[in-house]
Amino acid sequence: MPELKHAHRLRNGRYSESGQIYLLTAVVLNRAPLFHDFKCGRLVVDAFRTAEREGFATSLAWVVMPDHFHWLIELQNTQLPTLMARTKSRIAVTLNRAIGRQGPVWQHGYHDRGIRKEEDLQAVARYIVRNPIRAGLVSKAGDYPLWDAIWL
Structure with missing residues (x-):
């Protein structure tokens, strides 16, 4: 696994700036399709909305795939590691509680x-919302229920 040997270096250059726009991606452990169920996917959306209400991010576009999410945001009043730790934690706790499971998500x-x-x-937003089409889940974006973009 040589590609993992230096994975820690990827984080060294990470920089957070309020007002900056970021495309964020998080992946489920072992690519388990935990968000294949619509109700479970909505827990991710709820976490995005909570981050907005808390004033940490403005969502510009997002898609929740069965085993990961893409989230285009404008960062507000926090740092990326804090935003992602809170969001991923919130999703893990609510998902585990909702489906009666334990362990990392x-x-x-x-x-x-x-x-x-x-x-x-x-164009970045279009790339995000077309993810389900590229994955072969639907033939057009409007057929996939777990996405949104402020321009559409």
Whole structure:
């Protein structure tokens, strides 16, 4: 597993800036399809909305896939590690309680990509919401229930 040998280095350059836009991705442990069930997927959406109510992030677009999520946000009044730790924890606690399971839900860490000002945010949002199409879950985005974008 040489690709994991230096995984800790990926976090060294992580930088959080309020007002910056980020594309965040978190993956379920062992890629288990825990969010295949709509009600379980809605727990992820509820966690995104809680982060917004708390003033930590403004959601621009998101999709909840069976085994991961993509979340395009504008960061507000917190740091990325805090936002993701709280969000992933909230989801794990509510999911475990809802389906009567125990144990970890998420793979360690998360992926983030800062979006440069010159990038087309709508194109990034389209990429996010088309994820279920690329995965073969639906033939058009409107057929998938667990996504949203402020432009659509």
